[in-house]
Amino acid sequence: MIELQGISKSFKVAKRSSGIGQAFKALFAREHTTVHALQEISFSIGEGEIVGYIGPNGAGKSTSIKVMSGILVPDEGSCSVMGYTPWKDRTAYVKNIGVVFGQRSQLWWDVPVLDSFELLKDIYRIPDAEYRGNLSMLTETLDLEPILKVPVRQLSLGQRMRCEIAASLLHGPRILFLDEPTIGLDAVSKLAVRRFIRTLNEEKGVTVILTTHDMSDIEALAERILMIGKGTLLYDGTIGELRNRFGTERKITVDYETCDRPLEIEGAKTLSWSPERAVFSVDTGQYRIADLISRLSGQIELLDVSVEAKPVEEMIVELYREHRI
Numbered sequence: 001m002i003e004l005q006g007i008s009k010s011f012k013v014a015k016r017s018s019g020i021g022q023a024f025k026a027l028f029a030r031e032h033t034t035v036h037a038l039q040e041i042s043f044s045i046g047e048g049e050i051v052g053y054i055g056p057n058g059a060g061k062s063t064s065i066k067v068m069s070g071i072l073v074p075d076e077g078s079c080s081v082m083g084y085t086p087w088k089d090r091t092a093y094v095k096n097i098g099v100v101f102g103q104r105s106q107l108w109w110d111v112p113v114l115d116s117f118e119l120l121k122d123i124y125r126i127p128d129a130e131y132r133g134n135l136s137m138l139t140e141t142l143d144l145e146p147i148l149k150v151p152v153r154q155l156s157l158g159q160r161m162r163c164e165i166a167a168s169l170l171h172g173p174r175i176l177f178l179d180e181p182t183i184g185l186d187a188v189s190k191l192a193v194r195r196f197i198r199t200l201n202e203e204k205g206v207t208v209i210l211t212t213h214d215m216s217d218i219e220a221l222a223e224r225i226l227m228i229g230k231g232t233l234l235y236d237g238t239i240g241e242l243r244n245r246f247g248t249e250r251k252i253t254v255d256y257e258t259c260d261r262p263l264e265i266e267g268a269k270t271l272s273w274s275p276e277r278a279v280f281s282v283d284t285g286q287y288r289i290a291d292l293i294s295r296l297s298g299q300i301e302l303l304d305v306s307v308e309a310k311p312v313e314e315m316i317v318e319l320y321r322e323h324r325i
């Protein structure tokens with residue numbers, strides 16, 4: 001559905017010098033530097049996938065989204081999305097995609113949300129019946145009824161984001177590009193946005209490309225991760241593969257009434273112990289967690305047990321460190 005082959009994009013940026021003398025000189029001979037935002041990026045994404053596109057600040061994520069959505073023309077390489085070259089066949093192409101930039105609005109600030117939607121209906125030339133069907137589905141699933149008549153500038157960030165997502169889907173696109181859609185949202189709004197994206201993907205088969213710095217977004221939504229750093233693609237794999245790459249260690253925390261001696265279980269290394277709680281580390285490649293818990297419960301009455309893998313956030317930080325980005 002999406003195919004990028006050797007995409008590169010550079011920006012020429014004017015050098016800023018300090019001091020009045022330097023600024024005067026720059027009026028006549030401005031110096032430039034080149035920022036290589038994307039360097040020979042290649043990947044393909046299949047229909048119905050949800051892909052997490054991650055990387056540290058300035059890695060090239062937004063530039064990639066802009067190339068894929070046809071806003072930017074790359075210097076080199078080819079990009080085909082549903083058979084279109086995004087920056088060439090723009091008018092026909094944008095009917096097939098939805099784009100949300102979390103940091104920027106596509107809604108008109110001073111008019112009620114519904115008026116913005118009507119304008120988008122005209123811009124995208126959405127047939128009446130299709131518009132009404134999509135609007136009613138989006139109003140219900142994103143709980144927009146109470147805010148449809150409110151001007152955008154009066155909305156909270158969470159309310160606005162739900163409207164932005166609806167706006168990007170009014171024309172029923174097959175692909176949705178989301179650039180930091182949960183930035184600044186509270187926990188409840190984040191969960192609502194994630195639930196909606198998941199349902200959209202499962203029920204309508206919409207392909208989703210999601211950039212975010214929030215690794216819990218990635219964990220909740222993306223099966224596959226593309227990681228970019230300094231303009232280069234550094235990792236392409238599933239979260240499961242990432243977990244295996246970082247080992248099969250799991251942390252087991254057990255709570256019990258009281259126990260006056262450290263518990264010892266074959267196959268588990270004790271990380272910490274107190275009369276009410278013990279924490280073990282287990283290699284699940286060698287020992288089954290169920291066996292360890294059953295051995296523990298044979299020794300002591302357990303009140304609570306939790307099993308944790310290394311958080312995705314930590315794995316990603318290690319991956320960034322490995323690649324020195």
Ligand SMILES: Nc1ncnc2c1ncn2[C@@H]1O[C@H](COP(=O)(O)OP(=O)(O)OP(=O)(O)O)[C@@H](O)[C@H]1O
Binds near residue numbers: 035056059
């Ligand atoms: N219009 C532009 N003019 C000059 N430089 C740009 C422009 N757009 C992006 N860049 C540079 O290209 C590089 C990649 O930027 P990009 O916005 O794609 O990163 P990002 O991964 O989305 O970062 P962030 O997570 O901070 O949003 C950065 O060094 C940025 O300064």
